[in-house]
Amino acid sequence: MAHITPREVDHLAMLSHISFSKDERASLKKDLDGILAYVEKLQAIPGLSGALQFALRGSESQARDDEEAQTLALADEVLESVPAKNGRWVKGPKIRRT
Amino acid sequence: MIKELRDKIIAKKISATEIAKEYCKKAKTQNKAYNSFISFTEELALEKAKSVDGRIAKDKEVGKLAGVPIAIKDNMLVKGYPATNGSNMLARYIASFDADAVKFLKEEDAIIIGKTNMDDAAMGSSSETSHFGPVKSNVAKGLVPGGSSGGSAVAVASGQVVAALGSDTGGSIRQPASFTGIIGLKPTYGRVSRSGLIAMASSLDQIGPFTTTVEDAALLLQVISKDTRFDSTYARKSFHWPLLTTKEIREHIKNMRIGVPNEFFGEGLSPEIANAVRTAFKVFQDAGAKVVPLSLPCLDYALACYYVLMPAEVSSNLARYDGIRYSPVETGKIKRETVLDFYGAVRRQGFGTEVRRRIMLGTYVLSAGYIDKYYLQAQRVRTKMALDFQEAFDEVDIIAGPTSPTFPFRVGERQNDPLSMYLADIYTVAANLTGLPGISLPLHDLPLPAGLQLLAPRFEEERLLIAARGYELVSK
Numbered sequence: 001m002a003h004i005t006p007r008e009v010d011h012l013a014m015l016s017h018i019s020f021s022k023d024e025r026a027s028l029k030k031d032l033d034g035i036l037a038y039v040e041k042l043q044a045i046p047g048l049s050g051a052l053q054f055a056l057r058g059s060e061s062q063a064r065d066d067e068e069a070q071t072l073a074l075a076d077e078v079l080e081s082v083p084a085k086n087g088r089w090v091k092g093p094k095i096r097r098t
Numbered sequence: 099m100i101k102e103l104r105d106k107i108i109a110k111k112i113s114a115t116e117i118a119k120e121y122c123k124k125a126k127t128q129n130k131a132y133n134s135f136i137s138f139t140e141e142l143a144l145e146k147a148k149s150v151d152g153r154i155a156k157d158k159e160v161g162k163l164a165g166v167p168i169a170i171k172d173n174m175l176v177k178g179y180p181a182t183n184g185s186n187m188l189a190r191y192i193a194s195f196d197a198d199a200v201k202f203l204k205e206e207d208a209i210i211i212g213k214t215n216m217d218d219a220a221m222g223s224s225s226e227t228s229h230f231g232p233v234k235s236n237v238a239k240g241l242v243p244g245g246s247s248g249g250s251a252v253a254v255a256s257g258q259v260v261a262a263l264g265s266d267t268g269g270s271i272r273q274p275a276s277f278t279g280i281i282g283l284k285p286t287y288g289r290v291s292r293s294g295l296i297a298m299a300s301s302l303d304q305i306g307p308f309t310t311t312v313e314d315a316a317l318l319l320q321v322i323s324k325d326t327r328f329d330s331t332y333a334r335k336s337f338h339w340p341l342l343t344t345k346e347i348r349e350h351i352k353n354m355r356i357g358v359p360n361e362f363f364g365e366g367l368s369p370e371i372a373n374a375v376r377t378a379f380k381v382f383q384d385a386g387a388k389v390v391p392l393s394l395p396c397l398d399y400a401l402a403c404y405y406v407l408m409p410a411e412v413s414s415n416l417a418r419y420d421g422i423r424y425s426p427v428e429t430g431k432i433k434r435e436t437v438l439d440f441y442g443a444v445r446r447q448g449f450g451t452e453v454r455r456r457i458m459l460g461t462y463v464l465s466a467g468y469i470d471k472y473y474l475q476a477q478r479v480r481t482k483m484a485l486d487f488q489e490a491f492d493e494v495d496i497i498a499g500p501t502s503p504t505f506p507f508r509v510g511e512r513q514n515d516p517l518s519m520y521l522a523d524i525y526t527v528a529a530n531l532t533g534l535p536g537i538s539l540p541l542h543d544l545p546l547p548a549g550l551q552l553l554a555p556r557f558e559e560e561r562l563l564i565a566a567r568g569y570e571l572v573s574k
Contacts, residue, residue: 004462016413016461017420018454019442031455031516032462038517039402039472048478077177077194083422084429092422093430095437 003036004029099260100166100314107165108154114165118147118209121167125211125258132234134252136172137180138212143167150207161206162321168203169253169262172213173220174305175294176200183296184216184228184246186426187419187448197294198329199263199305199322206321211259214249218450219416220265220298222246223273223522226513227450236278237547241506244274244522247308251278254308261318262308267298268404269502269526271306272538276501276549279540281566282308283315285323286556287533289337293328299411300331302404302530312567313339315537319559337559344571351568352386355494361397362499362525371548374541375500378550378573385572390494396483397528403483404527405520406463406476412453413460419448455516484532491555496565499525501538501549525551535559537566542573 004012009029013020020028075088084091107114122140129135150164170176173183175193182188196204203210218227225233225248233248235241236256243252247264251274254262264271266284275282283306290305297303307318316339323337342350358379363372379389418424421432421444432447434440446454463472490497502522512519529536533556538549550569554562 008462009458012458012461012465013442014438015465016445016454016457017417017438017441018445018449018457019439020446020454024451028455028458032459034517035405035459035520036462039406039476042399042402042406042475042479043471045399045479045482048475048482074194081192081194083190083425083427090423091429093432093434093440095434095440 004032099309099311100163100317103166103260104162104164107150108160110154114147114150114154114209115144117165117167118143121209121211121259125169125253128256128258132236132252132256132258133231134215134233134249134256134258135169135212136182136184136215136230136249139176139179139210142176142179143209143211146204146207146209161208162317163203163206163208166208166261167211167259168208169211169214169250169259170200171216171247171250171262171264173216173265173296173298174200174263175296176210176213179213181213181296182230183219184230185219185449185453186229187219187424187445188296189229189426191424195294198291198326200294202322202324214247214253214262216249217246217452219453220246220267220270220296221412221452221456223269223519224507224512225249225274226509227452229450232509235506237506240509241546242277242509244277244502244506246270248274250308251275251280251282254310255280261314263305263322264308265295265298265303265305266530267302268408268530269523271308272526272536272549272551273502273522275308275538277506277547279547280308280310281312281315281537281539282306283319283537284529284535285319285337285559286333286535287530288331288333289319289335289535289557289559290323291326291329291332293326297415299408300415301411302408304530312539312563312570315566316563333557335557339563340560342564347564347568347571348385350564351382351572354382354387354496354565354568356382356387356389356565357392357490357494357497358389358499359392359394359397359497361394364398366521366524367500367503368505368548370544371500371503371505371541374544374548375550378541378569379498381573382569385568392490392494392497394486394490396479396486399479400483400528400531401520401524403476403479403531404523405459406472407480407531409456409460410464410473411460413457413464416449416453416457419445421445421448452516480531483528487528487532487534488555495554495561497553499551501525501551505544505546505548529553535562537562539566539569
């Protein structure tokens, strides 16, 4: 059974910001159909309540107390790793239109 | 092995510099056969070794890992060195800070030999998809070493380093440990800081060690689980190994209840591996432990649940790779008319097939019209699994089974069938979904390597490692 249509594949590619060739699209549709058929079994599980519950004993809160803000002097190191820069700006390619 | 080497160095029987040079040379030479390393950090290694030797000469203190050669999976940042994530997208990226785990290793004077090879963006179970070529198994030609931390596993198994760090999102430490015949530990989620680990699935990722002994795994966990400010999911529960005697370990084993879920012995499990695992249980029983059959029906859904939640998080985490801040090529080399075309072209070039497949799958399960059916349903299943394990651990101390259903498979065997590749992790994903700690230990008397997996409740690595050490002792 096909879970995903060719049109949906194109829409997903747009949402994912990834381009595909025609052959890649066909192969991807086949793969996604197979995987979605496998995960379909999740729909058949009994005994799950409608609301998400998180009832684990001993779940520790990992929220942090507000701490004093500190400046991490990493900007120069980070800028060293970008593909291109112009002074302290990250440089991107020229795009004619959005 | 770590303690013995460190003691030798402190006793000046051998210098840290000699060890660093020897292991750097060995790693580079053997890399032609295994392709386990993407890059080497020789300068860093020799600098640290010199510092260690200098302090030893003056009878000053040195760290717990002084002079010990260690490798780091290439999805963890080592400042000033490449961090490629096994991916073309980050082939040109140089780390601007140390991952916390790396920082802690450096603080304890570990000698970092290099960055190990891995599946593209940590997505895979065979280490075949790396942009830098596949990792080759130490076991036999033509077999996969497992993945995605295959490079780290082979580096340890082949003796290129004494220990290595990997990351485990769905089994990527435990499964390659199983396929290469060594020990691989995935700590409790929140035990080890993920700061500086390139994110794959943020609620599932965890850093852990590959070693050849349980004691070494315990020591490394102690080092890398230190406190940090830089990961809000870090639980601030650093780990301390209690250094029990052999007699004390055997006493613990006598009182241990080991749960064995029926679901770990279903269709697809190799009969030889099943027999070896049952033999391991017999060994535990002979040492006084009680083996308790269990049923955890949620395990039948674990892989399906994982392959909804993990791609969802992947699609979000990899959105940042847009050709602006990170790019596989020099800026300006990819020219397109529109922003979306530009993103599409860069990401097509930067990511391999499996990565793109998972991004698309994740986008689908999060998209309008499908999010309730897939993502929210998987979250409910995940919560149910965690509750089921919690109840099971009221009855038993440890849960055990095989790490992976098969022996290491052949190179190329599963490349064209994603589902068959995913099934390699069918027993390991549950621990990531529920945050439990898990360890893979080598099984004995088999024609190829396979692993025994032990699981413990969250933050019970002490119990887990005692059970593992006990298995090491009684199974010899």
